[in-house]
Amino acid sequence: MILVRSPLRISMGGGGTDLKSFSSLNGGFWISAAIDKYVYVTVMRPFQEGIYLKYSELEKTNSIDEIKHPIIRESLRIMEFKSPQIEITTLADIPSGTGLGSSSSFTTALLKALYIHRKKSIDTHMLAELACDIEINKLKQPIGVQDQYISAYGGVTCFTYENGFVDVNPLKINYETLMKLEDNLLLFFTGFIHTANEILEEQNTKSLNLDKDMIDNLNLVKAMGYQTKDCLEKGKIEEFGEIMNTHWKIKKQRSSKMTNSQIDEWYEYALKHGAIGGKIIGSGGGGFLMFLAENPNKLREAMKKTKLEEVRFKFDFEGTRAL
Secondary structure, eight states: OEEEEEEEEEEEEOTTTTSHHHHHHHOEEEEEEEEEEEEEEEEEOOSSSEEEEESSSEEEESOGGGOSOHHHHHHHHHHTOSSOEEEEEEEESSOSSSSSOHHHHHHHHHHHHHHHHTTOOOOHHHHHHHHHIIIIIISOOOOOSHHHHHHHHOSEEEEEEETTEEEEEEOOOOHHHHHHHHHHEEEEEOSOOOOSHHHHHHHHHHHHTTOHHHHHHHHHHHHHHHHHHHHHHTTOHHHHHHHHHHHHHHHHTTOTTSOOHHHHHHHHHHHHTTEEEEEESSSSSSSEEEEEESSHHHHHHHHGGGTOEEOOOOBOSSOSEEO
């Protein structure tokens, strides 16, 4: 049995500029951080012929073309199995639809496991590119490349996307700042499950049509991504929180579906009880609220009244790997 895990992620700055519709003309820049919450994929060869799939559903088929799960179907197609005899199982620490990039984490984990299963090697950059090809080109998802790359590479990482190429560089952050970030960043699940496609489709369409408001918004977000890089590398944690707060206000302008009255109420409540800044992780509409607090225990205690579940985490520096 082959067991591969791939980390989920939080976006630290510049999110949204990773879509090709924007970056192809303007260039993209963002900072992502992999966290120690994972998607796991196992691949093995069963005794009986056929394709056996175990995820939120169960599938048994003898043909790749009949597979319902789109990512599994396309991943098996590119591996060019002639007579599939394979069993694939997936589990996750956190369910999909929560804005932490689980779909792309699953894709990188599955591809890594399939390559090992076929006794082939694949480097990290190629793994991320192949995951992007499946999700964006083959499945026509209106998404960016942030999630595939951070799940493959791990770490707290800067990405520059220009001329169709993604350049990857670790954030030059010292150990003390890194530990303080882990201590002072808090994640709370809103209870709202979302699908990114609708919000991202709106952004994608407007960017392709060169909508001035959308392009200006994303250029401002990109500039704030560079500001985030500068303040984190200088250890200015509180300034990072203030940038997050401004970023959330700007991000909300991209779509009326980005937030709702309940999320706004929780956000304002957190600001009144010690949060310096925060935002919805992912494309918006639900999932996780992330806050930076000067006194995390004070905010943690106050947030108990909201009944939102906190998910504690540390950063992951291994990326997609076989266990």
